[in-house]
Amino acid sequence: MKLLVTGGAGYIGSVVAARLLEAGHEVVVLDDCSTGHADAVPSGAALVRATLRAAAGDVLAEGFDGVLHFAAKSLVGESVEKPGLYWDKNLGESLALLDAMRVHRVPRIVFSSTAATYGEPERTPIVETDPTRPTNPYGASKLAIDTVLAEYARMYGIGGVSLRYFNVAGAYGTYGERHTVETHIIPNVLKVPLGERESVSIFGTDYATADGTCVRDYIHVVDLATAHLLALEACAPGEHEIFNLGSGAGYSVREVIDVCREVTGEPIPAVEGPRRPGDPAVLIASSAKITERLGWKPERDLRSMVADAWAFIRS
Numbered sequence: 001m002k003l004l005v006t007g008g009a010g011y012i013g014s015v016v017a018a019r020l021l022e023a024g025h026e027v028v029v030l031d032d033c034s035t036g037h038a039d040a041v042p043s044g045a046a047l048v049r050a051t052l053r054a055a056a057g058d059v060l061a062e063g064f065d066g067v068l069h070f071a072a073k074s075l076v077g078e079s080v081e082k083p084g085l086y087w088d089k090n091l092g093e094s095l096a097l098l099d100a101m102r103v104h105r106v107p108r109i110v111f112s113s114t115a116a117t118y119g120e121p122e123r124t125p126i127v128e129t130d131p132t133r134p135t136n137p138y139g140a141s142k143l144a145i146d147t148v149l150a151e152y153a154r155m156y157g158i159g160g161v162s163l164r165y166f167n168v169a170g171a172y173g174t175y176g177e178r179h180t181v182e183t184h185i186i187p188n189v190l191k192v193p194l195g196e197r198e199s200v201s202i203f204g205t206d207y208a209t210a211d212g213t214c215v216r217d218y219i220h221v222v223d224l225a226t227a228h229l230l231a232l233e234a235c236a237p238g239e240h241e242i243f244n245l246g247s248g249a250g251y252s253v254r255e256v257i258d259v260c261r262e263v264t265g266e267p268i269p270a271v272e273g274p275r276r277p278g279d280p281a282v283l284i285a286s287s288a289k290i291t292e293r294l295g296w297k298p299e300r301d302l303r304s305m306v307a308d309a310w311a312f313i314r315s
């Protein structure tokens with residue numbers, strides 16, 4: 001298929017673009033490189049360096065079989081400080097993209113949604129039909145895009161799949177996480193053995209979990225990429241489907257740090273600090289729907305995520 005990957009200069013977009021090329025697809029990346037890196041775009045893909053609003057129409061006019069839409073602002077804290085920016089970049093630019101798809105009759109889209117659409121869960125594991133009550137503008141803007149996708153599917157016959165990611169980690173060879181502002185736990189822990197930090201902070205030790213720290217569901221970026229390829233094949237005209245993507249297993253912050261110690265062989269001092277505002281105690285996905293419908297299963301464990309991330313950041 002001829003595919004447009006928005007945000008293909010970013011962490012997840014670049015890994016998926018690489019896997020799409022390996023599967024024999026033709027890939028064009030559309031990315032303004034505001035947070036991504038031009039050198040992260042796989043060499044077999046063409047890069048159009050522009051915003052969706054500026055360029056989606058012209059690019060899609062060439063004729064495409066599908067879009068994988070990763071381009072977004074994705075920092076929860078920043079979204080609370082600048083909600084307008086998140087509504088504009090996430091929802092506004094997505095509307096421009098969807099409208100260009102409608103005009104140029106692009107039949108399918110796979111969208112990067114997020115566990116943040118659910119907010120504080122009433123129960124775990126979270127299933128797709130659970131209430132969506134995002135607690136920040138980032139999650140709210142992503143949920144709004146899911147809603148618009150459902151509308152565009154119904155009104156214009158586009159086939160859409162929203163994949164709601166839980167905690168993505170790991171790397172794929174030379175493709176990995178390179179955020180200027182790094183908030184995620186695994187890259188932050190690995191900064192200690194890398195010599196960039198003295199210690200890692202544990203945000204809260206008084207949660208109602210077995211060891212008092214938050215529990216999250218980690219998924220390897222390569223397993224995540226596999227789900228995108230399956231979702232692309234599964235897009236059905238006029239339908240919008242939502243699938244959670246996690247491993248169904250939870251690891252506490254302390255357990256993640258322990259795995260990082262094992263993998264790197266370094267002591268990695270940890271300093272216990274206060275909670276980070278807005279962090280739910282436990283977030284675990286039920287991935288039963290995507291397993292049943294698309295035959296997807298995670299194949300890589302937390303140790304492999306940390307080992308691949310560690311190899312990536314040292315290279």
Ligand code: UDP
Pocket residue numbers: 167183184185186188189200201202203204214215216253276279
């Ligand atoms: N966390 C931490 N120290 C850090 C970064 C994150 O204790 O330096 C915790 C954070 O409070 C959360 C978990 O690790 O409970 C996962 O955070 P991350 O930002 O990686 O992902 P999130 O679940 O917020 O999307």
